[in-house]
Amino acid sequence: MTSKFTELAIDCADPEGLAGFWCLVLGYVVQGREEGLVTIGSPQVPEGKERPGPVPPTLTFARVPEGKSVKNRLHIDVNPTDTDQAGEVARLLALGARHADVGQGDDVGWVTLHDPEGNEFCVLTTRCP
Structure with a gap:
């Protein structure tokens, strides 16, 4: 049995702003919003069309109180x-x-x-x- 990579969670100060930036970078769209949380992903494929390759993972941006302080791991x-x-x-x-x-x-x-x-x-x- 294996797992599939489906989502990357990113802590941030401004979920809306960072989600907007990454939507423009990746051609993604907002798929969901909650208080302090925004999820973006690949646009839906129109019915009758096929997506080339695997479905890319979503990115979820969550507001956290602390700021970034060191290099990402x-x-x-x-x-x-x-x-x-x-x-x-x-x-x-x-x-x-x-x-x-x-x-x-x-x-x-x-x-x-x-x-x-x-x-x-x-x-x-x-x-x-």
Whole structure:
């Protein structure tokens, strides 16, 4: 028996704001809201259409009183789907991301960024041909 990765829970100060940022990054939509909690995920597939590949996990943003104080031990990696890495980094910076130095050095194949609340994530080189 195995488990399936279905959801990533992210503690934050502003669930609505951070969910909005990640919706724009990933092309996700809000799937649910409660007091202090927002869940986003891949848009529903229209009836009669098939989703290519597996269903991606949802992200749930939960308001917590404490702030981020150290480097994440878990982070999200994203891959550009319709542009190159530099183009995607520029788009994400325009959405509110910031460059991050977590000791990755200069000779790596990814770009490390912070989301609006300081959580690290990486932009990998494109997997598109």
